[in-house]
Amino acid sequence: MKGKPLVAVVSAGLSKFGKMEAFTGRELFVEAVDEALQRCPDLDPRKDVKAIFIGMMSESFEHQGHVAPVLSDWAGLLPAPAIRTEVACASSAAALRFGIFSILSGVYDVVLVGGLEKMTKRSTLEATEFLGMAADFPFEQWTGVTFPGLYALMATAHMHRYGTTEEQMGMVAVKNHHNGALNPKAHLQKEVTLDDALSSRMIAYPLKLYDCSLISDGASCAILTRPELAEKYTDSPVYIIGSGQGSDTLGLFQREDLTSLRAARRAAREAYEMAGVEPKDVDVAEVHDCFTIAEIIAYEDLGFCKPGEGGKFIEDGIPMLDGELPVNPSGGLKSKGHPVGATGVAQIYEIFLQLTGQAEKRQVEGCRIGLTHNVGGSGASCFVHILKGG
């Protein structure tokens, strides 16, 4: 299936990201679906949408499992059958992959994929605990380590091996906040300076407050169909031409190397091969910057630069909005926010806007090939998708 469109994305929607005090998770999901349906007036939701696949990380935030049929119901899509997927912060990329398989299988012709997380209902301490469940219980959680600590281990390993600096990590924060300030749906729409980033409160050395993504509420969705049906629903479809997934050990202690994510390299290889595309062909990317070091490692794992050169890549300005390969034009998890279950499809939403010229102030001019990179936990799961403009 090399280079052949797998599915068409005919619409996408995103709720406002942030601390959305007045809204439950299901209401945020409805907000995302409403946007997608408004972009796609020729689609009759109850008749055309044959199934929905939803990523959500944790039942604990809202004390609500079995969320998939609730979302089908509240979004007005019943009787569309619904399934939830969970692979930590990559939950909705898994839902997307399920949706792609379901269409390729010939069983469905139109499906809605998406994700959500309502994280701010509970205290930051509780959120930290619930997120921590994505690490290994007997061998990681038990020691008291939380996610900033796990990524701090990767950061110090990368610094030690390659000389990556705190300044380079800070530059990722500055870039992503710059982009997020241009995105009306972003959680933290404000610029920060390198000085702000470097002088912010230490969380887990070397990661400071501005090296960490946000605890946010939000939901995302995209509507997929068979490529040959795309024109029925839109004049400007985007095609998914590659989908890759990798897994790895959950525990960091089991891995040979902390400076790279094997799951990400595997996912990227599968996606590039399926798409018949090379890293140099990518015009715009949304990558999983749960911590700034994660974005630097992503540059390397995705082949945008060589291993160890991620720090230099940001220092050279290549991933800036006006650079050679803009990364996280949306503001990324860092500034747009990271409602974990929503993130994977929120990346698809951004690339959909970019490839159809709808990204307004943060539009990357002339982009044709986009990539998304969504990581679960500390890298035991990764999904890479490659999209092409119509």
Added chain:
Amino acid sequence: MKGKPLVAVVSAGLSKFGKMEAFTGRELFVEAVDEALQRCPDLDPRKDVKAIFIGMMSESFEHQGHVAPVLSDWAGLLPAPAIRTEVACASSAAALRFGIFSILSGVYDVVLVGGLEKMTKRSTLEATEFLGMAADFPFEQWTGVTFPGLYALMATAHMHRYGTTEEQMGMVAVKNHHNGALNPKAHLQKEVTLDDALSSRMIAYPLKLYDCSLISDGASCAILTRPELAEKYTDSPVYIIGSGQGSDTLGLFQREDLTSLRAARRAAREAYEMAGVEPKDVDVAEVHDCFTIAEIIAYEDLGFCKPGEGGKFIEDGIPMLDGELPVNPSGGLKSKGHPVGATGVAQIYEIFLQLTGQAEKRQVEGCRIGLTHNVGGSGASCFVHILKGG
């Protein structure tokens, strides 16, 4: 794809079900995978298994989310990428459906699907709370209702409308305990009399202790491949010829009728149509008897008898092991046990054994077409699969 095999099941495995104090969920999963691999010596797990899809209901039991890659790792299947599905007690039927789609898509040729739940680590009160998350938080959980209460509402509605009796529900318990006593992997391997059932402690009128399924630990798996590759791995494959899914509102209060599950009727219709099979063609079935009333409703929703005649169906002995259409030869959720995430694929395991003549003391002679029916929560989700012997 009417009547055409979708995928072949070339092997299956099941851990012992019960209160497995010495084992974590991941260890039970390894036990299930080991059995499946032993049945299938020509399969090289690390080379041949291309992906795994796992159903698990709740992260809360073991304080462990992101469980899919852990299972791939512990079962020796890495680098096979792994995804978890969740739709309450139907979580592993959803994993099976993902596996089927993934093979039909052409992306994978061999995948492992399965499920697990480790429920007895926590107190019964905690287990009741965690299971309760599968009901609607704002409109059901909040009122204090738990699952026995929700199914009691269905039971009284069925009694009121059709004259179904407590004795008929008790007969379901007697039948399933009889079968479970013949199953060495069952949680409660003991016969009960109708008197035992009717005189057992009241839980939620009219449901008594013996009307309720068990809180169990356990894991299940099945290995799927493309039909044309089946002979490479086994001499006695079973084929999945129909897969159906239905969803409905989560809240019972939103439904027009409490005596039938719309999601089950939808799932059955899709599966029967895909398989080109009618209810009368089914030789053996595993249905979701989380409560005895649920099995009676299942007879009706699956078309084994007319609406309202489920009570008479059991009274007439049709679903007995030596009856015309044996239902739950494994002992069902009632006696085999109900580690919720494992149940859907545990049903596939039983039908695989039955259709390949490996069910020993509980073998249904001459069966050729089998059916599984797996319900999530109080019926907002349902999956029906139809299998054919090779």
